[in-house]
Amino acid sequence: MKQLLILSGKGGTGKTTIASAFIKLAKAKVYADCDVDAPNLHLVMNQSAEAKRSNYYGLPKAVINPKLCVQCDLCLQNCRFDAIQVGLDYQVDDYACEGCGVCESICPVGAIFSKPVLTGELMLYLDDAIFSTAQLRMGSGNSGMLVTEVKKQMRTAAITDHDLAIIDGSPGIGCPVIASISGVDMVLIVAEPSVSGISDMERIIKTAAKFQTRTAICINKFDTNIENTVIIESFCQKFNLPFAGRIPFDPDVVKAINRGQSIVDMDCEAGRATKNIFDKTIKILFQESLG
Amino acid sequence: MKIAIPVNDKSMEASVCDSFGRTPYYLIYDTESNESVFLDNSAVASQGGAGIKAAQTVVDNKVNALLTPRCGENAAEVIKAANIQLYKTINDSLKDNIDAFNEGKLSLLEEIHAGFHGHGGR
Amino acid sequence: MKIAVLSGKGGTGKTLISVNLAASAKESIYIDCDVEEPNGHLFFKPENIQSEEISIKVPTVDEKLCNGCRKCIDFCKFNALAYIINKPKVFNEVCHSCGGCVLFCPEKALSEKEIIIGEIQSGISENVAVLTGILNAGEKSGIPIIKKLLKDTHENKFTFIDCPPGSACIVMDSIKDADYCILVAEPTLFGVHNLNMVYELVKLFNKPHGAVLNKCMEGENPSEKFCLEKDIKIIGKIPFEQELGTLNSKALVLVRQNNKYRDMFSSLLQIVTKEVQI
Ligand code: SF4
Ligand code: SF4
Ligand code: SF4
Ligand code: SF4
Numbered sequence: 001m002k003q004l005l006i007l008s009g010k011g012g013t014g015k016t017t018i019a020s021a022f023i024k025l026a027k028a029k030v031y032a033d034c035d036v037d038a039p040n041l042h043l044v045m046n047q048s049a050e051a052k053r054s055n056y057y058g059l060p061k062a063v064i065n066p067k068l069c070v071q072c073d074l075c076l077q078n079c080r081f082d083a084i085q086v087g088l089d090y091q092v093d094d095y096a097c098e099g100c101g102v103c104e105s106i107c108p109v110g111a112i113f114s115k116p117v118l119t120g121e122l123m124l125y126l127d128d129a130i131f132s133t134a135q136l137r138m139g140s141g142n143s144g145m146l147v148t149e150v151k152k153q154m155r156t157a158a159i160t161d162h163d164l165a166i167i168d169g170s171p172g173i174g175c176p177v178i179a180s181i182s183g184v185d186m187v188l189i190v191a192e193p194s195v196s197g198i199s200d201m202e203r204i205i206k207t208a209a210k211f212q213t214r215t216a217i218c219i220n221k222f223d224t225n226i227e228n229t230v231i232i233e234s235f236c237q238k239f240n241l242p243f244a245g246r247i248p249f250d251p252d253v254v255k256a257i258n259r260g261q262s263i264v265d266m267d268c269e270a271g272r273a274t275k276n277i278f279d280k281t282i283k284i285l286f287q288e289s290l291g
Numbered sequence: 292m293k294i295a296i297p298v299n300d301k302s303m304e305a306s307v308c309d310s311f312g313r314t315p316y317y318l319i320y321d322t323e324s325n326e327s328v329f330l331d332n333s334a335v336a337s338q339g340g341a342g343i344k345a346a347q348t349v350v351d352n353k354v355n356a357l358l359t360p361r362c363g364e365n366a367a368e369v370i371k372a373a374n375i376q377l378y379k380t381i382n383d384s385l386k387d388n389i390d391a392f393n394e395g396k397l398s399l400l401e402e403i404h405a406g407f408h409g410h411g412g413r
Numbered sequence: 414m415k416i417a418v419l420s421g422k423g424g425t426g427k428t429l430i431s432v433n434l435a436a437s438a439k440e441s442i443y444i445d446c447d448v449e450e451p452n453g454h455l456f457f458k459p460e461n462i463q464s465e466e467i468s469i470k471v472p473t474v475d476e477k478l479c480n481g482c483r484k485c486i487d488f489c490k491f492n493a494l495a496y497i498i499n500k501p502k503v504f505n506e507v508c509h510s511c512g513g514c515v516l517f518c519p520e521k522a523l524s525e526k527e528i529i530i531g532e533i534q535s536g537i538s539e540n541v542a543v544l545t546g547i548l549n550a551g552e553k554s555g556i557p558i559i560k561k562l563l564k565d566t567h568e569n570k571f572t573f574i575d576c577p578p579g580s581a582c583i584v585m586d587s588i589k590d591a592d593y594c595i596l597v598a599e600p601t602l603f604g605v606h607n608l609n610m611v612y613e614l615v616k617l618f619n620k621p622h623g624a625v626l627n628k629c630m631e632g633e634n635p636s637e638k639f640c641l642e643k644d645i646k647i648i649g650k651i652p653f654e655q656e657l658g659t660l661n662s663k664a665l666v667l668v669r670q671n672n673k674y675r676d677m678f679s680s681l682l683q684i685v686t687k688e689v690q691i
Contacts, residue, residue, distance in 0.1 A: 016603065038421050038610060040603045059490065080511050095585055100511030101490045138585075138614055148313075171423060171578075183309060194662060196452065211361075225662060251630065257601045258635055340492025340507045347486070347495050365504050372497045 001030065001155075001162050002285055003184040007169040007177065008191070009200025014220040015190050017253060019168035020044045021264045021274045026282070030165040032154040033133040034180045036120065036146045041168045042133055044260055051123035056134065056146055058119035059099040062092045068111035075103035075112060120146050122153055130157045144175040151183065164285075178207060186214040186285045188244065188277075193219055193228035201232065205241065215241055216284055218277045222246035242284050245277040292322045293354040294392060297345075298385060301329040306383040311359045311366055312341035318385065319352050322393060342366030349375065358388050362400055414689055417591035419576040419584060419614075421607025423450070425597050426627035426651065429661055431575040432456045434595075434685070435541050436668045437678040441571035444562050446587045448531065448546040448555035453575050455664045459536025459543040467546075467558045468527040469510045474501050478522035485514035485523060506552070531558050539669075559586050584614065593689045594622040595648070598636040600629055605639045612645060623648035623688055625681070648688065649681040 006022070008015035016033075020041060023031050033041035064075070066089040076084040083096035084103065092103075094117065104112045118137060125131040132154035134146050147170055154165060167184065170176035181187060187208045191201040201217065208215045217236050222229040229246065236243040250270035256263045263271040297314030298305040308314035312334055319328045330352070334344035342362070346369035349357055356376040360383075370377055379400040380388045391397050418431040428445075432453050435443035445453040472485075472494075485501055486494045493507040494514060505528055515523045531548040546558040555577070563574070563586070576587040588594055594615045598608040608624065615622040623646040626636055630653045640647050651657070657674070660667055667674035 038607050040606055043602050043606055078512070078516065098509055098511065099490060100509060100513055101488065102511050102513040102516065105488065105513065105517060138610070138617065196450065224658070254601055254630065255632070257603060258633060260602065334492070340489075340504065343495050343504055343507065344492040350495070350497055365507065368504075369495045369497060369502070372495075372502060374498075 001158060001165055002186070003165045003167060004281065004285055005034075005167045005169050005180055005184040005187045007180065007187055007189050007204050008171065009189075009197060009204060014247070014253070015171070016040045016044070016168055017257065017263060018188075018190055018218075018220070018247075018274060018277075019166060020262045021271070022278055022281075023166050024262045024264050025275060025278045026164055026166065028129065028164055028166045030130045030154060030158045030162045031167065032131065032150050032165070033168045034147045034150055034170045034176070035168060036134045036136045036143050036150065036170065036176065038171075039133050039135055042123070042125075042131070044257065044262060045125075045131060046260060047125045047127055047131065049125065049127040051125045051133075054122045054124075055118050056120040056122055056149060057116040058145070060114035060116045061094055061097040061099045062101075062103050062112050063115050064090050064092055064103075065111045065113070066090070068109050069107075070109050070111070072108060074106050074108065078102050078106050122146075122149060124153055124157060126157065130154060132157065143170065144179040147176045147179040148182070151180075164282075177204065181208055181211050181213055184213060186216065186281075188281050189215060189217045190220050191217055191232055193222055193225040193232060195228070198228060198232060198235075202235075205239075214284065216244045216281055217241055218244040218281075219246045221249040223248050242280075244280045244284070245273060247273040247277070292356065293352070294320050294322060294356045294358055294389075295349045295352065295354040296320065296358045296380070296385060296388065297332075298329070303327065303385060305385055307358075307360060307380050307385055307388060309360055311357075311362050312345045314345070317345075317348065319354060320389060322389075340365070343369055346370050346373075356392070358392060358397065359400065367400075414570075414593075414686075415572045415574060415591045416593045416595060416685060416689070417574040417576055417588040417620075418595045418597060419588065419611050420578060420597040421610040422603075423578040425599050425604070425607070426625075427578070427597050428452050428456070428575055429667075430595065430597055430625055430627070430651070431573045432666060433668050433674065433678045434682055435571070435573040436539075436666045437675065437682045438540070438571040440540055441573060442542045442544065443573050443575065445543075445545045445575045446555075446559050446562060446583075447575055447577045448548040448558050449577065451545045451547055454534070454536075454543055454545045456666050457536075457538035457541060457543045459534075459538040459541075459545075462534050462536040464532045464534045466529045467531050467533060467561055468529045469557055470512070470525040471505045471508045471510060471528055472503050472515050472523045473526050474503065475522045475524065476500050478520045479518075480520050480522075482519060485518055488513050488517055509554075531555070533558065533562060554583075556583060556586055559583060563587070563590060584611075585618070588615070588618060588620060591620060593685060594620045595685065596622055596624045596645070597627055598624055598640075599627055600634040600636050602635050604636045608636055608639060612643065621688065622646075623685070625649040625651065627651045628653040646688070648684045649677075651677070 006019045033039045083093045085091050120136040122134045134150045169180040252268035296318045297308040298318050299308045317330045334341040342365045346366040350373040358378045360380045377400045378397040420427045435441045445451040493504045530552040534545045546562045548555040598604045629650045668678045
């Protein structure tokens with residue numbers, strides 16, 4: 001199974017819009033949403049059945065047993081994350097606690113123990129297609145680990161052989177993105193013709209290169225800044241990166257999203273451009289498998 | 292010589308695991324006595340620093356070489372600091388890789404990926 | 414008065430709104446807490462920049478004292494330590510600076526040293542004091558920088574906090590002390606979903622809040638519908654306009670360019686001020 005990952009750097013560049021269009025065009029039977037901080041793909045994929053949900057636990061956090069606590073204040077003095085609060089009792093602030101274990105070790109009466117904390121929820125849809133996604137709980141870290149879980153859940157569910165899996169990646173350039181890239185066959189970067197868009201793109205290209213992952217570029221809303229579009233295209237040429245195409249700014253896109261549709265369901269300019277990019281991308285993806 | 296390989300199962304028929312840090316098991320194999328020992332990877336469920344912890348297991352077993360498809364930056368640093376050679380596997384077959392190693396056909400692993408930075412914790 | 418501006422995702426206009434509100438006030442402080450990708454300073458182009466380095470503490474080993482008991486390795490919950498050829502090795506990028514290993518080493522062989530993870534730049538742009546937190550590339554957590562940024566604020570001035578995107582703990586730290594939260598939303602179904610996330614967050618912290626609808630166009634606005642349903646007060650609407658987009662993409666402060674936008678943000682600021690005083 002070939003895995004195609006769609007990435008974009010900062011959010012708001014239309015990554016999910018393009019991912020959903022690709023899923024429609026490819027009639028993909030396997031796909032995933034790795035944007036666990038703010039998953040959006042399920043909003044446009046119209047699943048008919050309910051998802052299978054499972055809890056995801058992160059690093060354990062500290063809990064104080066008030067019955068045992070003798071209020072010696074040692075935990076408070078030694079917690080580096082200001083996570084111990086004193087009201088009537090000594091208590092741990094779950095959001096601030098990093099689970100480092102210092103308080104547990106320092107407490108003279110053994111009043112502190114650690115408990116696993118729910119940090120997210122994994123969802124698996126199994127109607128006519130396999131769709132793996134997750135939602136990180138508010139105020140939880142570790143999105144990289146949950147991303148890894150989303151991909152694992154997708155691969156495990158795809159027991160029968162499928163040619164293609166499409167993955168909507170995480171935004172940004174940090175740790176969840178690295179977790180998204182790991183193990184995929186190709187990355188398609190949706191770049192925006194803005195200064196920050198270009199610098200994000202360069203950083204993702206570098207990361208993908210470290211994993212020796214094939215990378216192609218396309219530009220969304222290219223007509224919002226032609227100058228920068230040209231800069232991106234010549235960048236691709238210079239570094240010999242396949243360029244998959246340009247998508248114009250098209251108000252129909254918002255309309256399609258708000259109807260819960262994909263842009264290729266509608267006859268619009270952006271939809272047609274996306275179709276061309278899709279064809280090219282698939283060619284690159286499967287071409288590579290020969291070499 | 293003792294070598295370590297991340298594997299998906301506790302058997303000589305097992306496939307090589309993609310991820311060094313998050314592999315379920317390690318094979319520790321002695322190329323002279325053909326002795327094989329399978330170890331659980333205690334790092335598999337760690338929230339961060341899995342590569343470091345996994346590498347620690349390998350180091351503590353006093354192996355001379357590690358065969359793996361890829362390796363994170365931190366794990367590689369541990370492995371190298373312990374003077375263990377790092378080789379790149381050729382495919383996912385355990386046997387092929389051991390044979391290739393014995394015949395001196397494996398090349399050193401040069402590409403080290405940036406790792407997940409301990410997954411931030413935040 | 415501290416006002417936090419947040420949105421579930423990047424690219425919704427969070428910076429646009431916080432920058433222009435700050436510029437509309439007579440005297441104000443603008444704090445960019447989006448330490449991974451701070452953009453506010455590109456608009457303000459502050460002068461007289463002073464920078465302060467921000468560091469965290471990581472352990473170092475005195476090999477002469479270490480007896481190889483491995484207590485530190487076993488303690489570290491983040492696997493930031495490894496024991497190689499008779500000495501512990503510290504992985505700075507993995508360390509969370511909890512201080513535990515130092516505290517519990519029986520031989521006192523560990524001590525702490527500071528390493529720099531980023532900086533805070535402060536400067537002046539006309540009526541606005543601009544504070545920018547910058548996390549160095551490759552560093553994992555900007556929390557120490559955000560904590561420091563928020564410490565430097567004055568109670569009596571308008572302070573606008575440009576939060577990082579998302580709803581992770583880093584955002585929580587940014588809004589903890591805010592008097593009011595502005596939720597920025599785009600007019601799409603995605604926008605609603607992302608708005609819902611930050612809405613849950615401000616509810617959790619019991620913060621007074623209101624929404625600004627950005628990029629408003631003709632036709633239906635699902636975010637508006639959501640606000641009505643959830644009884645979130647809509648304190649402003651910003652139209653989707655070519656002119657606005659152009660000024661913004663050139664990194665210009667709208668209210669300093671044109672009267673129309675000055676009026677628009679001044680009245681938004683008035684509404685916010687009123688809301689806070691309720
Ligand atoms: S586990 Fe660490 S962060 Fe959490 S309360 Fe204890 S000392 Fe503080
Ligand atoms: S260290 Fe233990 S006994 Fe002391 S205040 Fe904390 S919980 Fe209570
Ligand atoms: S706890 Fe102290 S003495 Fe023990 S291994 Fe660590 S540094 Fe060495
Ligand atoms: S300070 Fe805490 S996180 Fe850092 S190495 Fe020591 S125990 Fe691990």
